[in-house]
Amino acid sequence: MTRRRSTPSLIKLTIAVTTLLILAAGFAANANSQTGRVVESETHRFTELADGVWHGVGTGRVYVMSNIMVLVGEFDTLVVDSHVTPAAARSLLDSLSVITDKPVRYLVNSHYHFDHAHGNQAFPREVEIIGHRFT
Numbered sequence: 292m293t294r295r296r297s298t299p300s301l302i303k304l305t306i307a308v309t310t311l312l313i314l315a316a317g318f319a320a321n322a323n324s325q326t327g328r329v330v331e332s333e334t335h336r337f338t339e340l341a342d343g344v345w346h347g348v349g350t351g352r353v354y355v356m357s358n359i360m361v362l363v364g365e366f367d368t369l370v371v372d373s374h375v376t377p378a379a380a381r382s383l384l385d386s387l388s389v390i391t392d393k394p395v396r397y398l399v400n401s402h403y404h405f406d407h408a409h410g411n412q413a414f415p416r417e418v419e420i421i422g423h424r425f426t
Contacts, residue, residue, distance in 0.1 A: 332386035345390055353382040367396035373410030380410025
C-alpha cells in the first residue's frame, strides 16, 4: 500500500530531514574524538552525534549490512533507512528502546538499494514511509 503526502508538505519535510542529516554528517565527521554517548543493544550500537541525533550500526549479532540514522523528536522518532531484511529491521525497532521510548512515526528511505530499504515491511503500518518515487 502506498502512503502519500501532499507535495508542499512533503517538500517541507524533505528539507527538514535533509538539513538534519547534513548537520548530523558534520557531527559524524568529528566522531573520531568519540565525544558522543555510545549505547548498545544486543544487535545495534548507537552513537549520539547531537541531542536526539543518533547514528546506528550493527553489532554483528544480526546481519544489517547498512548503517542508520535516528532522529528523536519531542513526541516521536524518525528513522533513516530500514536495513537489508525484515529481520534486521525488527531487530532495529527492538533496539530503539535503548535510546528512546518515543514511537517511530517516520521512515525515510535514502535511496532504493536493497540494503537500505528491504526492511520497510517490518515497520508498523502507522509509520509513514518517505522517499522519492523511485525509492
